[in-house]
Amino acid sequence: MNPRNRVEQMPVDVFGNDDGFVLVADLPGVRVEDLTVELDKGLLTVAGLRRLGLDGENPDTPTFEYRRRFQVPDEIDGERVAARLEHGVLTVTLPRAEAHKPRRIPIS
Amino acid sequence: MLFRFDEIDRAFGWMNAVHHQLDRLMAQGGLTDAPRAEHLGRVSVEETESDFWLRADLPGVKADDVDLQLEGDVLTLSARRGIDLPEGHRVHLQERRPFEFTRSLKLPGAVNADAVKATFDAGVLTIRLGKRPVAQPRAISVQVAQ
Numbered sequence: 001m002n003p004r005n006r007v008e009q010m011p012v013d014v015f016g017n018d019d020g021f022v023l024v025a026d027l028p029g030v031r032v033e034d035l036t037v038e039l040d041k042g043l044l045t046v047a048g049l050r051r052l053g054l055d056g057e058n059p060d061t062p063t064f065e066y067r068r069r070f071q072v073p074d075e076i077d078g079e080r081v082a083a084r085l086e087h088g089v090l091t092v093t094l095p096r097a098e099a100h101k102p103r104r105i106p107i108s
Numbered sequence: 109m110l111f112r113f114d115e116i117d118r119a120f121g122w123m124n125a126v127h128h129q130l131d132r133l134m135a136q137g138g139l140t141d142a143p144r145a146e147h148l149g150r151v152s153v154e155e156t157e158s159d160f161w162l163r164a165d166l167p168g169v170k171a172d173d174v175d176l177q178l179e180g181d182v183l184t185l186s187a188r189r190g191i192d193l194p195e196g197h198r199v200h201l202q203e204r205r206p207f208e209f210t211r212s213l214k215l216p217g218a219v220n221a222d223a224v225k226a227t228f229d230a231g232v233l234t235i236r237l238g239k240r241p242v243a244q245p246r247a248i249s250v251q252v253a254q
Binding site for chain 2: 012028
């Protein structure tokens, strides 16, 4: 079996507040250059190639892919989505567009 | 084919957890094709001619929270991580787990304690343990006393 065809789903946390959402994913063995985070038409795709080899550079190294897709609400401001990968953990922040934030309406 | 294993998660937004799970079950159909990776304590041991290689998935673990001990041919690995819930947030999906574990592994052969090297990269701990050369039978010349 070609290990590149193997897909695993990584465990994910999603938190939200009025400012937007935070997605956290465990991606051990995935380096920045092997990671894709894409937001297209309300679909957030996170895909990362796992390197398993002893030296990580051997072309014969078996690898598999972590992949998951999430439907995100329309009110996310795509321009301000940011991602950070640290110690095998990906954090994606998805801010809500200002126009969609709840606001207190002053009563006169 | 490319998206065969994909499910579209609706963890964001308005759906509650029950809806989310129902949704996932319906989308997946067969659960066996795409197992959710269980990282906790996933450890592999490989052997080359000169070394044993041990790899452990420890995403989100700080180097200070990893402890390694080698005693004879038993390697003991301890690691822990906490999960920080961002303040003032609602939880839409929580699959990542905090852990704290100690595992002792008996290596398949003797190792040279001076040739052990550990690296921690992208949340994966890799330990290289040099094998101790097997004692070769050696001919000892006997000098006959005059």
